[in-house]
Amino acid sequence: MESQSTISDYSKYGKYTVDDTLTLKIPNCILTLTKISANKYRYSKDSDSNTTELLTTEKSILEIELAPILPITLPSKKSKYIMFNFNDKIYVDANSKSNIYVQFPLEIGLFIIGSNDSRRLLDSFTLDPENSRFGLYGNPDNGIFCNHFDVKTESSGKIQSIPYRQGILKITMHNPLDHEIVVGTLVFLVSNHTMYYVNNSTHVDDLTFTIKQDAGMNSFAKISSVPLECQNGWSVSPQISDKTDTPFVMCEGFD
Structure with missing residues (x-):
């Protein structure tokens, strides 16, 4: 992870206005937007996968937003589900609740702000491409295709957001049964979650995990x-x- 002194040199999440040229810097990546003429701009990304794109905007002044987004667009947008495999299994006592915290993987999105404050995703990227992979929950015939991540857990709220890489997710485990349960895998519909940011820190909506029994x-x-x-x-x-x-x-x- 980058040192704090290095992190402070990078661009913060938020909204920006492009007058002539705007340069945004994040670890391992430099984003540049340049005005060519009225309503026309050039976007370039200097990274491991260089990108150059010409933009035509509906407004005379280009406004953009750099923000953390759900980790579902890379390597391609194929699933709204996430599967967490916990490095250490979680033991939840009978008739109890417990809270755990995980560092939630994120991607970074660059959005064009349109009329009526609308957003269009221009580009997305991750600082941990080796962790962008898929997994299957269930059997091969009708299982659920998921974005798969291995995550560490913390039992206290001291876990920290890692700028540009991970946010914070709180999970409440509820076991109303009369015996202990063990949780090693968690699958959920991540598209139901909203992300929040300030400067370079990120939080995501909480999650509840409740055990049930059928007949x-x-x-x-x-x-x-x-x-x-x-x-x-x-x-x-x-x-x-x-x-x-x-x-x-x-x-x-x-x-």
């Missing part, structure tokens, strides 16, 4: 997002996927 005494888990209140000074990241009110149910195991 045959088979255990399953109900997963729901819990919206956060946007605190003073924090901004809401643009949403890149539609939300649904339907909780996700893990019925193919979670240990």
Whole structure:
């Protein structure tokens, strides 16, 4: 991870106006937007995968937003689900609740701000491309294709957001059964979550994980997002996927 002195030299999340030329710098990547003529701009990205694109805008002044986004666009946007494999399994006592915290992987999005304050995703990138991979939850015939991540857990709220790489996610584990449960895998519909940022720090909506049993005494888990209140000074990241009110149910195991 970059040192604090280096992090302070990078561009912060937020909105920017492009007059003639705007340069944004994040680790391993430099973004440049240059005005060519009225309503025409050139966008270039100097990184491992260089990009150059010509833009035609509907407004005479180009406004953009640099913001953390859900980690679902890379290596390609194929799933709204995330599968976490916990490095250390979580033990939840009978008839109890416990909170854990994980460093939530994120991508960075560059958006064009249009009329009526609309957002169009111009580009997205990650500082951890080796962690952008897929996994399957369930059987090969009808399983769920997921964005897959290995994550560490913390039992206290001392976990820190890592600028440009990871935000913070709080998970409440609820076990109303009369025996202990072990959780090693968590799958959820990440498109139901909103991300929030200030400077270079990121939070994401909380998550609840509740154990249930069916009539045959088979255990399953109900997963729901819990919206956060946007605190003073924090901004809401643009949403890149539609939300649904339907909780996700893990019925193919979670240990």
